Amino acid sequence: MSKRGVVIFRSFNWHRHSELFNSKLAELVGKHDRDAAFRCLKQNAENHFNGNGKSTEFIVQYADQLVEEYEDLLTDDEFTLSCYLTLLLSNKDQSSSKYKEKFVSLLERMALRSQHMYRSSLDWKWPLVLPIHIRSIAEHLLLSVLNSPIQLELDLVSDFSTSLSQCQVKAVFRPMSVDVLQPLEPTFYSSTITDNICRFACVSKGGETASSSSHVDDYLVLTSQTDCHLVGNGAVSRVQLEGKAIVPGCFALDHLEVTTAKALTFHLHYQKEMVRGGSRLENVLCLVDIKKPWVVMEPTGASTQFLAGVVQKMCFRVHTGTMAMDSPSPLKFCLVGLKPLMEFMTEDGRWEKELNVQVVPLDADQSQLVEVFMCLAIDRMNFSADQSSLLHHEVQVDWVGRSWHFPLTFLPIVSLRSMTSLLGDRVLFELDIQRCDTNRALKLVPIQAKLLQDQSLAKEPVEARLMNPVPFEPLLGNSSYRIVWTLPNSKIGKTIPIVHYLQLDYKLEIDEDCCNQDYQDEQQLPLEHITQRQYCFENKLSFAVHKVEYEVCAQVLCAQSVLCRLDVQCDLIVSLRSLTNKAQSIIVVLEVENPHYWLAVDRFKVVNVKESGVGQTSFSIIPKKVGFLPYPSLFIHQHLDSSSNDRRSFSEQTMFGERLTSFHRNQGKQIHVLGPLLNSDDTSSSGSGPVKKSFKLQAKDRIQKLFE
Numbered sequence: 001m002s003k004r005g006v007v008i009f010r011s012f013n014w015h016r017h018s019e020l021f022n023s024k025l026a027e028l029v030g031k032h033d034r035d036a037a038f039r040c041l042k043q044n045a046e047n048h049f050n051g052n053g054k055s056t057e058f059i060v061q062y063a064d065q066l067v068e069e070y071e072d073l074l075t076d077d078e079f080t081l082s083c084y085l086t087l088l089l090s091n092k093d094q095s096s097s098k099y100k101e102k103f104v105s106l107l108e109r110m111a112l113r114s115q116h117m118y119r120s121s122l123d124w125k126w127p128l129v130l131p132i133h134i135r136s137i138a139e140h141l142l143l144s145v146l147n148s149p150i151q152l153e154l155d156l157v158s159d160f161s162t163s164l165s166q167c168q169v170k171a172v173f174r175p176m177s178v179d180v181l182q183p184l185e186p187t188f189y190s191s192t193i194t195d196n197i198c199r200f201a202c203v204s205k206g207g208e209t210a211s212s213s214s215h216v217d218d219y220l221v222l223t224s225q226t227d228c229h230l231v232g233n234g235a236v237s238r239v240q241l242e243g244k245a246i247v248p249g250c251f252a253l254d255h256l257e258v259t260t261a262k263a264l265t266f267h268l269h270y271q272k273e274m275v276r277g278g279s280r281l282e283n284v285l286c287l288v289d290i291k292k293p294w295v296v297m298e299p300t301g302a303s304t305q306f307l308a309g310v311v312q313k314m315c316f317r318v319h320t321g322t323m324a325m326d327s328p329s330p331l332k333f334c335l336v337g338l339k340p341l342m343e344f345m346t347e348d349g350r351w352e353k354e355l356n357v358q359v360v361p362l363d364a365d366q367s368q369l370v371e372v373f374m375c376l377a378i379d380r381m382n383f384s385a386d387q388s389s390l391l392h393h394e395v396q397v398d399w400v401g402r403s404w405h406f407p408l409t410f411l412p413i414v415s416l417r418s419m420t421s422l423l424g425d426r427v428l429f430e431l432d433i434q435r436c437d438t439n440r441a442l443k444l445v446p447i448q449a450k451l452l453q454d455q456s457l458a459k460e461p462v463e464a465r466l467m468n469p470v471p472f473e474p475l476l477g478n479s480s481y482r483i484v485w486t487l488p489n490s491k492i493g494k495t496i497p498i499v500h501y502l503q504l505d506y507k508l509e510i511d512e513d514c515c516n517q518d519y520q521d522e523q524q525l526p527l528e529h530i531t532q533r534q535y536c537f538e539n540k541l542s543f544a545v546h547k548v549e550y551e552v553c554a555q556v557l558c559a560q561s562v563l564c565r566l567d568v569q570c571d572l573i574v575s576l577r578s579l580t581n582k583a584q585s586i587i588v589v590l591e592v593e594n595p596h597y598w599l600a601v602d603r604f605k606v607v608n609v610k611e612s613g614v615g616q617t618s619f620s621i622i623p624k625k626v627g628f629l630p631y632p633s634l635f636i637h638q639h640l641d642s643s644s645n646d647r648r649s650f651s652e653q654t655m656f657g658e659r660l661t662s663f664h665r666n667q668g669k670q671i672h673v674l675g676p677l678l679n680s681d682d683t684s685s686s687g688s689g690p691v692k693k694s695f696k697l698q699a700k701d702r703i704q705k706l707f708e
Contacts, residue, residue, distance in 0.1 A: 013198035042066065050099075055079060063406050071099060131159035132258050132266050134273045134281060142286040142501055144245045147364045150286065152222050154242040156258070160232040167228040168259040169239050173220035173251035180252045181283060182271065188544075203685050220251045220286060230260075244649065245288040253284035272556035291365075295331075295397050298369070307437060307538070308376040308391050309412035309522065311345075311529045316370045318399060324364045331357040333372055336394040336405060345373040359399070373529050378537050382415040382436075389415060389436070411436055413517055414444065414475070418502070418541065421489075422548050422663045425486045425579055429464060431502070434480045442530070446472035449504040453487045454499040455492065462488045472511070481510065487545055494661065497542040504537040536589070543560055546661040549579040550636050553665045557622075564623050565674045571618050574634060578613035585609070585639040587656060590619050590632055598627045628670040636660045 068532025068676060108277055138153035152171060174180045187204040222243035230237045256268040274281045298315040298608050306312045318331065333355040335342040344355035357370055372393075382389040391410040396403055414432040420427055429451060435444060449472070452461035464485035483504075492498055506529050551573045556564055564570045574588055588605045592598045599619035609615040623629060 008260050016366055026451070035405070038066070040266075044546075044592050067214050068642070069367045086675045104225075115471045117267055130266055130268065132230070132268065133157055133159075133276055134256065134270070135267060136209045136280055137253075137284055138285050140282045142218050143289075144286065145291045146248050148322075150220075150222060150247055151244055152284075154239055154241070154256075155236045155322050156230060156239055157234060157236055158230040158232050159234055162231075163232045164230040164260045164261070164567050167225070169224045169228055169240050169241060170257040170259070171243075172221040172254050172257065173222070173284075175218060176250040176252050176285070179252055187375050187674045218247055218249075219254075220245065220247065220288070230258075244262050245286075245484075251286045251288070253286075269388040291319045291321075293323055293400050293402065293623075294319050295399055297406050305390075306376070306408055306410045307413045309378045309413040309535055310442075311373055311526055311533055313397075313529075314372045314374060315527045316372065317367050318359055319367045320362045320364055323400075325359065325400075327361055328358045331370060332398040333357070333361050333374075334396050334398075335376075336396050339379065341379055342376045342393070342395070345375075351375070357641075373526060375533065375535075377412050378412050378414070378416075379539075380414050381418060381539060403658050412539075413437055416537070416539075420543065422544070422546075422661065423549075424663060425548050427545055427547070428467075429485045429487050429500075431483045431485075431504075432480060433475060433483065433504075435475050435477055438477045439525075440477050441525070441527075442477070443509045443511050444475040445509055446475075446481070446483070447507055448503070449483050449505075450503045452501040452503075453488055453489075453490065454501070455490050464488060464500075476511075490545055492545070495544055495658075497544050500541040500543070502537075502541060505534060506537075507531070507534050530605075548579055548663045549577060549660045550662040551665065552634055552636070552662050553577075554631060554634060556631075556671050563672060564675050566623055568676075569620055572603075572621050572632065573618050574607075574616065576607060576608050576609060576615040576636070581613040583609055583611045586615070587636040587637040587639050587659065588617055589637060590621075592621075592632050592636065595624070597625055599624055599631050601633065608616065623671075623673040626673055626675050628672055629669055632665050632679060634662075634664065636662050 044386040064087060078170060082474065100664070128617060133156070135155035135157045137155075142152065144150045146308075154171075156169070182204050186202055188200065189203045190198060190200045192198050220243065222241040225242055228239050252271045255270055256273075257265055258268065259265040263269050270281075270284070274283075278519060286493055288687045295316055295318050298317055300313055300315050306314075316331075333344055334353070340353045343351040343353060345351055346355065355372060355374075357372075359368055359370070376391070376393065389412060390408065391412065393410065394405045394406055394407050413436060414680060415432075415436050417432045417434075419430050419432075422428070422429060431449070435445070449466065450464075450470075451464040452462060464487050468482075469652040473481060494657055510527055510531060555573045555575075556570050558564050558568060560568045572590070576588070578584075585606060585608050588607055590600050590603050590605075600624065602617075605617040605619065607615040609616045619632075620630065637659050640655040640657050
């Protein structure tokens, strides 16, 4: 009959009448049967504790009646704890002070027996408000990588009249989804379309209640490492939570679990706490990323540049990131480009174009240092040791399916420059070697130098004759050395390029006087590997070998004095001797490179060379500066119009031929030019003009006899 009456009341949603009927029924039963009354009250209280009750007043009434009248029959600790908790949360001072000690003592007994009861606040239908809530959170966006620690600071407020000790706090993050960010309670929306029509809709029916985090693998859980002490009476307690990111992804804070005395756990749903806390709380997100393995290059020594043409050491550090290497993994090094100019030293001391190193097994977030010894060959001629001669290359590193490119800058240890010169009827090939570095501890010692001339496809190349004494002198830092060869005679025309092969073998030695331990530590030079290897520079050159056809000798004479004076016209006597002894007409060209030194009155002269191979002409020049001036440049060209047999000046009808190779005996010499004479000197020297002119004729005769 009692159950039927309760069902009838609830069918009409008369919940208060139903509760009143249960209360009166319990009083009536209690007058005749105490045990039956206890069971009736307990059943009604359990319905409220499970969320079926709608009124807080009856929950407090049932709990108070059970504790006051039937305390001796309360054998279920979890139910008894719910009654004490209900009375403490009823906001009645007399009840709080009366049952505070009983509530704490019961928690201690349950902790000793390892009993555990879960009272979840995630059920928004439960009318009682939990005494613990979130006040604020320090950070609302947490960034981390896999297998890395995560920290979170938050403030909790306890409304208990007593402080709670031995508390464990746990923050549970769920994978990002729409349900996690939805509030627990339904969200409604209404709008007025017209005066008589109003639209009403339910935007969200509410989120799902979350389960405990102890049985979910894809949750991110942060816990307090030590027991926390929550101060009561509305005081704020700072809690530090720590955890480890074991699952990558994006997570959102779902709820907090506060366990007190290892017996009672409060579930604080964060969406409900956001509604309760107002604008102070926002959604807390945590992003856990994966850190892939990577390779970095570490600096070695005091200089950021490497030296080409010598063994160098590179240091690479490999990082596993968030991945653990359970087995050895291959690490490969090679030079980017078509030319295999770089060689790497293997573990057994061999030099290969590629290097493979085995990286030992590593755990997550560990690294290993790998030292690589390499040598970049010098593959070209370098004119100077400035920044324009730097070599730029890239080294490719392959590891665990990924590739990295490291740009490297090399300074050649030597700067090489080649040139040809004429010495009489011989052609010389000169190789200038300049040390580009200033390393005083290393001596570069040339071992062998060869120059081969390829004169014919059917014959072997002819080796040029070396002019330097052997053994060669060593080159110290920032020093230079020149190697000279005499090129062999060739029947190939002077305008056709001839292929030459240059080979220079050298080694490096340590200067014991300069190489102390402090210097080695500063430079980080692999001296042991540098001195064990022999180096070689090879280059293919193609240039035309010009044969000397004329020998030129020039002399400057002045009409009024022995020495030239400023702004006084002088004669440049040019004597020619043909090395082929062939009679022909040629054009002598005078070029003034700097007009501040000389003023040329005549620039072109046609000279008829006799069968004896001797010819002579003169140019009028005026010095424009006092001091030691260089000789003007002289060039010889073929004369295409050879019908004329007399010596004459250049005219527009004269045509130039190709330039002839000549050897100048005055190369590198200078002419001394004096300042102008005073007026008295000009008067006294005017009468000696014929005498000075006779000196000029005598000088011309002596030069002419010399060539004849």
